[in-house]
Amino acid sequence: MASPNTYRGGPDERGRFGAYGGRYVAETLMPLVLELERAYAAAKADPGFAAELGYYLENYVGRPSPLFFAERLTRQFGGAKIYLKREDLNHTGAHKINNTMGQILLARRMGKRRIIAETGAGQHGVATATVCALFDMPCVVYMGATDIERQKPNVFRMKLLGAEVRPVTSGTATLKDALNEALRDWVANVEDTFYIIGTVAGPHPYPAMVRDFQCVIGEEVRRQMRQAEGRLPDTLVACIGGGSNAMGLFHPFLDEPSVRMVGVEAAGLGLETGKHAASLTGGSPGVLHGNKTYLLQTEDGQIVDAHSISAGLDYPGIGPEHAWLFDQKRVEYVAVTDRAALEAFRLCTRLEGIIPALESAHALAHAAELAPRLPKDNLLVVNLSGRGDKDIDTVAKALGVAP
């Protein structure tokens, strides 16, 4: 395929990025999905919406988040100049709130009265419960029973914020099943409910809408890097669960040919073991959760469970725009094991005094691989998508120590 003259033009009017994306949902949901598309288009065209969102991002979320020159990591890796985009410093501790703030403001404009969400690690659930508390909306968060067990602090946080956390025991009781259950709730409560999806997946317009809300990350990096170094960054690295923090960082730079981008999937115990969450590097195209994209699945088209030490990367799919960028070869995609992520987690904590989320540690681990092979004037940005306080029990267990 010839390379398009812009990589930022998608999706088309049918919600497609090349062969990916679309609206593969039950008829009951179609009118709602179309209504959402119209409402989002109207909000996007209204400067009042941008102003309102900007106000809350600045005064409530705490944006812009810093772009921090990580001197000790730079020295340790011995190559490219490492910058950290500090999404961990946002209110609630991750990039997820950039999106939930955008979506809840849209829900309010649409006159919706009830919010539902799915969550894996609990970060998106917390970010949703937070904005629901702020705007006094009832909130139901679906979470796999397995994830509830391994992310207890976030479950309690959501409850404190007033959300109802509904355990999902269907299927394999993980994030994919939580998404199914949220879709089932939506089908049964079409009149008053707004579904806040947590990543760049789902039926159109979600992948484009969530991307737009997360693009604040890349837009800030562009400004901040110009201020710090007077030019564009050379290399961008971000972890990929569904792909929202990566898309938010990459998208504003897609049409800058000099900028290299690397998305880092979770290789779990190793791609060869089959126990991983690498939909692009270890999966194949299929249709799930309203969109066509790369999935982890059997020969017979049954979805298989992902595995990663990081609950936020533990998803057997990936946003459709990433699937397209993968096929186009505009973005490189690699996978990093649990073990390498743990090592990067330790390193960042010790050298920079920053405890990264295990998700973000995957991006750091790949930066550690990449940086030594790059010249010293290469400007490499790692998206530090979240902070790691939520992960300390998991890390203690993996290292075989008491927390």
Add this chain to the structure above:
Amino acid sequence: MSAGDAADRIERRFAELKSAGRAGLVAYLTCGDPDAATFERLLAALPAAGADLVEVGMPFSDPMADGPSIQAAGLRALRSGMTLARTLDIVGRFRARDAATPIVLMGYYNPIFRYGVARFLDAAKKAGVDGLIIVDLPPEHDDELCLPALAKGLAFIRLATPTTDDRRLPAVLKHTAGFIYYVAIAGITGTKAADAGSVTQAVARLRRQSRLPVAVGFGIRTPEQAAAVARVADAAVVGSALVDEVSAHLDGAGTARPDLVDAVLRRVRALAEGVRGARRG
């Protein structure tokens, strides 16, 4: 739109029902639930028990429009080793013995997409499948499976729902063949029942826009509920209630008890009586 000879089996069946002056019973079971052999015995006996059409569920790991009953049925079937290829084999063996009862495959797109659309349509046609209900393929994606299926002579049966407004209905009906499946509630399978008044209105609305037979499903569990639907629609679809009968006759290890087949067929007979008696007296 006509879908050639396979839709003829559906057309013929609804014509027979019409001349008999009654509505039909559409029975749904998930293929391979609880195991392939038990399912095949059930399938073979459904027509004699009173099922006028049969919907065969293609199990999928992530059935987003189904409630707990049919979700569990799908997982039982997958655990017992059911696949799309084996589902088509089972339908083929049924068709060799029964040339009259229409078979509609119901499920989700991903297993078909993986199998390959052209290869799937060939195999389905050869097995004697008459129609497809694919929950997650709205008219916006007609080019992927609906139009190729129609070209092959397989009916693509669309779901119309309470949220399908008048503006959208023509698009939903455009390439629908065989019959229209009206989903009586905004919700998933196996939950609440619809009230008779709203179903009557909805069927009347569909009849104003299409000459196809209208089947109504979701939430129908008892002979009385089936009879109420049979008074206004051309067929009543019963799924979760039959699947629940399957799950109620499993032993602790999840295998079929000897009385499972009889229990399910008894339920089908009772529902068929409800449907057949609806417009009498």
